[in-house]
Amino acid sequence: MRAAVISDVHANYHALEAVLGQIDGADVDAVWCLGDTVGYGPRPNDCCEVVQERAEHCLVGNHDLVVLGELTVSDFNDEAAAAALWTSQVLTPSSRAFLERLAPVAALDGVDLFHASARDPIWEYVLTEEAARATLELSDAPLVLVGHSHVALALTFDGDEVVGGLAPEGFEVELDGRWLLNPGSVGQPRDGDPRAAWLLLDLARRFAAFHRVPYSIEETQSEMRERGLPAVLAARLERGE
Ligand code: ZN
Numbered sequence: 001m002r003a004a005v006i007s008d009v010h011a012n013y014h015a016l017e018a019v020l021g022q023i024d025g026a027d028v029d030a031v032w033c034l035g036d037t038v039g040y041g042p043r044p045n046d047c048c049e050v051v052q053e054r055a056e057h058c059l060v061g062n063h064d065l066v067v068l069g070e071l072t073v074s075d076f077n078d079e080a081a082a083a084a085l086w087t088s089q090v091l092t093p094s095s096r097a098f099l100e101r102l103a104p105v106a107a108l109d110g111v112d113l114f115h116a117s118a119r120d121p122i123w124e125y126v127l128t129e130e131a132a133r134a135t136l137e138l139s140d141a142p143l144v145l146v147g148h149s150h151v152a153l154a155l156t157f158d159g160d161e162v163v164g165g166l167a168p169e170g171f172e173v174e175l176d177g178r179w180l181l182n183p184g185s186v187g188q189p190r191d192g193d194p195r196a197a198w199l200l201l202d203l204a205r206r207f208a209a210f211h212r213v214p215y216s217i218e219e220t221q222s223e224m225r226e227r228g229l230p231a232v233l234a235a236r237l238e239r240g241e
Contacts (some may be wrong), residue, residue, distance in 0.1 A: 002027060005183045005199040006035035007115075007147030009051060010063065011041030011087065012237075013223075015196035016050055018215035019186050027202055030056040034140035034147030034183070035104060038095070039063025040080065040233050041187050042223035044087050048095035060102035061115040061148065062122050067091060068099055068192025069121075079230040086229060095233060110203070112141040116148040119234075125149045129162045132180050136162070143201075144180045151191040152184030152210050166191060169212040175201075187220075188233075208240035 004023040009016050023031060033055040038044035040063065051058055056109035065071045066084045075079040104121035106113040117124035117131060118138035126132050126146050132155045135144055154171065156179045170190075173179060184197025195212035202208070221234040 001029055001203040001219055003030045003032050003201045004028045005032050005034065005145055005181075005201060006051075006055075006186050007183050008036045008037075008061070008150050008185035008187060009033070009041075009047050010036055010153070010185065010187035011038045011044040011047050012196075012220050013041075013043035013050075013215075014047045014220050015187045015213075015215045016047055018213045019196045019198045020054060023198065024209060027235040028200070031204050032056065032113065032145070033058040033060030034113060034145060035102070036063045036147065037061075037099070038087050038091070040083050040229075042227050042229060043219065044090065045092050047187075048092075048098050052098045056104070057106050057108065057113065058102055059106060059113060059115045059147075060099060064102070065122065066098045068096065072167035079233050082230055083233060086227065107141070110141055111143045111145060112139040113145045115146070116205055118144070126153070126180065126182065127151065128181045128237045129155075133162050136178055138185070142178055143175060143203075144178075146180065146182050146201075147185070149182060149190070150185035150188055151182060152189075152197050153180070153182040154208070154210070155180045167210045169202055169210065171192065173208040175203075175206040175208055181209070184210070184212075188237060189236050192240050194238055 118135040183199035
């Protein structure tokens with residue numbers, strides 16, 4: 001069983017297409033998506049359509065939920081709130097119906113999926129050893145996948161200690177013991193590498209590999225300008241932060 005894991009697409013269609021192009025050459029049986037398909041970016045409906053078509057399992061994230069009206073914009077910073085309001089105005093009924101069917105957690109055979117964390121599947125960033133430990137201890141699956149932070153990570157237990165950290169392009173993991181992996185973000189990476197991120201899992205061979213794909217950041221930025229989305233959101237894409 002080989003799966004491609006994507007997360008935090010954030011309505012960045014060019015990044016999504018680039019990632020799926022590489023996934024198409026990777027001989028996978030399934031695509032899993034950890035949520036935040038919309039928010040921030042300029043092409044929410046195109047991204048919903050493609051993710052719905054391609055992902056066998058898909059979670060809902062905080063940015064999806066605010067667009068659906070299930071969270072309030074006052075919980076978001078100004079730029080994220082402005083993008084969420086714009087998204088809610090342009091979201092088609094079919095995109096809305098797709099997002100409304102999704103949950104922020106899923107349990108597959110030996111793999112637990114959370115948009116954010118096991119402790120708080122919608123909001124908590126797993127960026128500290130303490131947060132990683134809490135999620136690993138609340139789950140009993142050998143492998144735990146989280147998104148939300150937009151930072152590609154690989155963490156595991158060494159005895160009683162949580163070890164690991166950033167997982168850059170080309171980083172590979174032998175999945176012995178228990179692991180917590182974050183594939184990074186397709187549409188708005190925040191780990192200093194602006195390329196779109198995805199994660200290959202080979203569950204038979206117990207192997208994971210982190211990938212980054214270049215895409216036309218300029219095209220997404222120009223679509224954001226055309227739609228009047230906040231300039232700071234467009235600018236951050238080229239810095240990967
Ligand atoms: Zn996100």
